[in-house]
Amino acid sequence: MAQTGKETREETHFGYETVPLDEKQGMVDDVFHSVARRYDLMNDLMSGGLHRAWKDALLSAVHPPKSDRPFALLDLAGGTGDIAFRVVEAGGDGTRVTVCDINAEMLAVGGERAAKRGLDDRVTFEQGNAEELPYPDKSFDCVTIAFGIRNVPRIPRALSEAHRVLKRGGHFLCLEFSTVDVPGLDALYELYSFNVIPRIGQVVARNRESYQYLVESIRKFPKPKVFVRMMEEAGFRRVSYRAMTGGVVALHSGWKL
Numbered sequence: 001m002a003q004t005g006k007e008t009r010e011e012t013h014f015g016y017e018t019v020p021l022d023e024k025q026g027m028v029d030d031v032f033h034s035v036a037r038r039y040d041l042m043n044d045l046m047s048g049g050l051h052r053a054w055k056d057a058l059l060s061a062v063h064p065p066k067s068d069r070p071f072a073l074l075d076l077a078g079g080t081g082d083i084a085f086r087v088v089e090a091g092g093d094g095t096r097v098t099v100c101d102i103n104a105e106m107l108a109v110g111g112e113r114a115a116k117r118g119l120d121d122r123v124t125f126e127q128g129n130a131e132e133l134p135y136p137d138k139s140f141d142c143v144t145i146a147f148g149i150r151n152v153p154r155i156p157r158a159l160s161e162a163h164r165v166l167k168r169g170g171h172f173l174c175l176e177f178s179t180v181d182v183p184g185l186d187a188l189y190e191l192y193s194f195n196v197i198p199r200i201g202q203v204v205a206r207n208r209e210s211y212q213y214l215v216e217s218i219r220k221f222p223k224p225k226v227f228v229r230m231m232e233e234a235g236f237r238r239v240s241y242r243a244m245t246g247g248v249v250a251l252h253s254g255w256k257l
């Protein structure tokens, strides 16, 4: 909390910077607005293609039905549609995905990609805030969020909203950068993150600051066990997580029972 005259303003982190809570979203929006057109290329370059394997692990956990049974998935902070495309391509005729993201530019790139792949009848792109979802209670069989939750200013609200829009028996899955806990790999990862990623951002996306924010925001994100508790507080049950690539990424899973 910061004192401004008689008022107290809630604060949060934007990377390593401490900022007023109600200003973070605008700063995050500027980041993704500026990188949207280079976003997918940057993901491949920064992760050496590993993000594809992490997203495939998320897809396996979603496990969309192969039959034509209706299956409605909401991909929160779904950006340019990577998760959505994987899910509809793996699922049967009844599988539909709604991509909800706050950033119109990311959604526009996603819409173009869906049209090119001929998937625009099964994937819908909608603008919305994960903290205040524009969907009725119990609308979806599954809710996913990949590399999105750490950008949301009020994470507990986003978790509660994900829980609210899930049907009973529905599955919530969160893929996010996490904490490397393998001796040796942690130092290497630190070096790579702070020295290489911002430089790739500068050369490829002409935006060093956005990628500096990215690596800092990863360090500020809660550790896996803390995030388990946050999910439980939002109402999820049978919460568990799986660390991948030595903890670079964690996949959290919880159910609405």
Ligand SMILES: C[S@@+](CC[C@H](N)C(=O)[O-])C[C@H]1O[C@@H](n2cnc3c(N)ncnc32)[C@H](O)[C@@H]1O
Binding pocket: 025, 028, 029, 032, 076, 077, 078, 079, 080, 081, 082, 083, 100, 101, 102, 103, 106, 128, 129, 130, 131, 145, 146, 147, 148, 151, 152, 153
């Ligand atoms: C790192 S990208 C992830 C995109 C995609 N899920 C993927 O894995 O490639 C983070 C996304 O979170 C979105 N975002 C940030 N704050 C949000 C919010 N409050 N509600 C919905 N989306 C948000 C950004 O616009 C951006 O598209």
